[in-house]
Amino acid sequence: xxxxxxxxxxxxxxxxxxxxxxxxxxxxxxxxxxxxxxxxxxxxxxxxxxxxxxxxxxxxxxxxxxxxxxxxxxxxxxxxxxxxxxxxxxxxxxxxxxxxxxxxxxxxxxxxxxxxxxxxxxxxxxxxxxxxxxxxxxxxxxxxxxxxxxxxxxxxxxxxxxxxxxxxxxxxxxxxxxxxxxxxxxxxxxxxxxxxxxxxxxxxxxxxxxxxxxxxxxxxxxxxxxxxxxxxxxxxxxxxxxxxxxxxxxxxxxxxxxxxxxxxxxxxxxxxxxxxxxxxxxxxxxxxxxxxxxxxxxxxxxxxxxxxxxxxxxxxxxxxxxxxxxxxxxxxxxxxxxxxxxxxxxxxxxxxxxxxxxxxxxxxxxxxxxxxxxxxxxxxxxxxxxxxxxxxxxxxxxxxxxxxxxxxxxxxxxxxxxxxxxxxxxxxxxxxxxxxxxxxxxxxxxxxxxxxxxxxxxxxxxxxxxxxxxxxxxxxxxxxxxxxxxxxxxxxxxxxxxxxxxxxxxxxxxxxxxxxxxxxxxxxxxxxxxxxxxxxxxxxxxxxxxxxxxxxxxxxxxxxxxxxxxxxxxxxxxxxxxxxxxxxxxxxxxxxxxxxxxxxxxxxxxxxxxxxxxxxxxxxxxxxxxxx
Numbered sequence: 001x002x003x004x005x006x007x008x009x010x011x012x013x014x015x016x017x018x019x020x021x022x023x024x025x026x027x028x029x030x031x032x033x034x035x036x037x038x039x040x041x042x043x044x045x046x047x048x049x050x051x052x053x054x055x056x057x058x059x060x061x062x063x064x065x066x067x068x069x070x071x072x073x074x075x076x077x078x079x080x081x082x083x084x085x086x087x088x089x090x091x092x093x094x095x096x097x098x099x100x101x102x103x104x105x106x107x108x109x110x111x112x113x114x115x116x117x118x119x120x121x122x123x124x125x126x127x128x129x130x131x132x133x134x135x136x137x138x139x140x141x142x143x144x145x146x147x148x149x150x151x152x153x154x155x156x157x158x159x160x161x162x163x164x165x166x167x168x169x170x171x172x173x174x175x176x177x178x179x180x181x182x183x184x185x186x187x188x189x190x191x192x193x194x195x196x197x198x199x200x201x202x203x204x205x206x207x208x209x210x211x212x213x214x215x216x217x218x219x220x221x222x223x224x225x226x227x228x229x230x231x232x233x234x235x236x237x238x239x240x241x242x243x244x245x246x247x248x249x250x251x252x253x254x255x256x257x258x259x260x261x262x263x264x265x266x267x268x269x270x271x272x273x274x275x276x277x278x279x280x281x282x283x284x285x286x287x288x289x290x291x292x293x294x295x296x297x298x299x300x301x302x303x304x305x306x307x308x309x310x311x312x313x314x315x316x317x318x319x320x321x322x323x324x325x326x327x328x329x330x331x332x333x334x335x336x337x338x339x340x341x342x343x344x345x346x347x348x349x350x351x352x353x354x355x356x357x358x359x360x361x362x363x364x365x366x367x368x369x370x371x372x373x374x375x376x377x378x379x380x381x382x383x384x385x386x387x388x389x390x391x392x393x394x395x396x397x398x399x400x401x402x403x404x405x406x407x408x409x410x411x412x413x414x415x416x417x418x419x420x421x422x423x424x425x426x427x428x429x430x431x432x433x434x435x436x437x438x439x440x441x442x443x444x445x446x447x448x449x450x451x452x453x454x455x456x457x458x459x460x461x462x463x464x465x466x467x468x469x470x471x472x473x474x475x476x477x478x479x480x481x482x483x484x485x486x487x488x489x490x491x492x493x494x495x496x497x498x499x500x501x502x503x504x505x506x507x508x509x510x511x512x513x514x515x516x517x518x519x520x521x522x523x524x525x526x527x528x529x530x531x532x533x534x535x536x537x538x539x540x541x542x543x544x545x546x547x548x549x550x551x552x553x554x555x556x557x558x559x560x561x562x563x564x565x566x567x568x569x570x571x572x573x574x575x576x577x578x579x580x581x582x583x584x585x586x587x588x589x590x591x592x593x594x595x596x597x598x599x600x601x602x603x604x605x606x607x608x609x610x611x612x613x614x615x616x617x618x619x620x621x622x623x624x625x626x627x628x
Contacts, residue, residue, distance in 0.1 A: 034308045052290040065090040075111040076291045085120040092123040095131040099144035106148045140204035147208035150177035189600040189615045192319035197249045199256035199263035203285035214292040227613045237306035241346045243269035243276025247364040261372035273306040304606040315339040315590035322356045327393040338431045344526045345477040352427040357390045360423035367477035376456040381520040384448045385424035386415045413495040417448040430573040435559040439569040440518040450514045457507025476527045478536040484519035517549040
């Protein structure tokens with residue numbers, strides 16, 4: 001669990017009036033057209049970076065010491081050096097601790113080498129001796145912590161143990177950090193990332209990696225940082241629909257789940273690819289990436305994947321759960337992730353079970369809209385599981401305060417029956433292109449024995465058919481939702497995934513089914529595939545479908561695409577008569593990303609273009625040239 005720092009300015013668009021020009025998050029949607037000229041794209045990218053830095057710099061208030069965001073923006077822009085130095089000294093009088101505090105201080109130190117006064121630089125250096133830095137307990141914490149420790153140890157080489165909070169010398173700090181970072185990169189490129197497809201936590205990887213790729217003195221580590229950014233952003237490009245990252249997500253929150261656009265992933269899609277608008281305040285942490293962003297050139301092949309989609313496609317990835325510490329005989333069980341992307345919508349899922357105890361989103365169908373701001377363009381169901389055992393599985397602190405503390409640590413919905421974020425050990429999911437089947441077998445006595453289906457305020461033509469199917473339309477997407485047990489409707493009340501504790505009625509409904517053995521089927525299609533909405537309903541009602549809930553849920557059906565499926569809870573699905581073999585799952589398999597399990601070699605492709613990331617060397621190899 002972590003503490004996030006969101007300055008008040010991030011939460012208020014009104015502060016943007018201090019800018020000379022309208023910030024992009026309050027402006028029009030960008031054109032979806034592909035820009036073929038790399039120089040034009042690069043110039044637009046640099047303009048977006050400058051927009052972020054100038055917006056933050058403009059938040060400075062006369063006579064008030066600058067906060068860290070203003071300090072860093074002004075260092076990047078090389079402005080107001082005297083006041084920046086005074087503000088650094090003031091800021092360092094009350095040092096913080098932990099990875100979220102470490103990396104901004106590292107950026108100050110590196111950006112300020114030729115700008116800060118000797119007194120300001122000494123204040124920054126003293127902190128690493130006097131203030132113990134907590135490492136944290138999650139994958140993103142360790143990435144931030146060790147990249148920060150690596151870079152600051154390089155900046156101050158050959159210094160003895162007594163000058164560091166670690167009690168180790170510069171060389172020892174450097175060796176420990178390097179060993180962990182290479183181990184983590186090898187893990188991600190052999191058996192998959194643990195915090196995969198994060199809606200908010202992408203920044204916690206992108207920011208420190210951008211610093212590593214910019215400021216590491218060791219060329220090999222600098223290259224590794226660049227390669228991890230390529231991997232992170234190529235996955236973002238592939239898994240986003242018009243600049244919106246959809247599910248599944250190992251780490252997310254309620255706000256990002258219901259309004260798929262309103263996450264910092266949209267900031268990165270805007271900044272890198274120019275294909276959406278950023279959230280208010282550029283997503284908060286987005287500014288920290290802008291500090292070094294001009295040192296990262298967006299590869300042509302990744303831009304094309306993000307913006308110039310040339311087909312419908314299926315992508316299958318291998319990931320892993322968060323590290324388990326107890327109550328499990330597996331350290332990091334595999335996650336088998338499926339995504340199906342079309343111009344009008346996307347469906348995504350993994351096979352179910354616990355990936356992260358609090359913030360996992362297992363599956364959804366998300367549809368495209370002209371402007372996603374304020375739109376809840378998604379559909380899914382979940383078991384709102386809450387358990388002290390699952391918390392103990394993933395955290396090593398004392399068990400008694402685990403669940404109560406979540407309400408005051410930024411996860412206010414965890415222990416509530418109407419939540420819309422979370423994974424469950426009693427959910428199993430199968431996906432075939434745009435058909436998703438979720439089955440539930442909940443033991444008696446389990447907390448919150450119900451299934452919640454999310455129905456957006458932005459759906460139209462909602463129809464409860466006598467067949468048992470519920471039909472609706474979102475954008476240019478027709479949707480069919482089949483609950484497998486009786487249900488009721490309640491208003492959806494939103495608890496933001498940040499610090500807000502109040503419930504807000506933002507519109508929309510929850511379909512609540514209070515049966516232990518249960519299930520959901522969702523089938524999507526483009527509206528232009530049918531003469532009318534009625535024709536879509538007729539096609540769904542004509543599909544062969546059988547199901548039973550005892551002794552365990554079983555669905556036998558033929559999908560809209562003609563695939564014959566037999567899915568039994570607790571068993572591998574049968575697809576056209578053949579049992580699905582998860583052991584053959586590759587690390588990446590799609591038209592755009594490909595890698596064998598265990599290979600440490602990822603190929604990013606678009607048409608004739610290829611970019612190969614080989615972490616065993618390390619090296620980046622490019623081939624072919626783009627066709628205008």
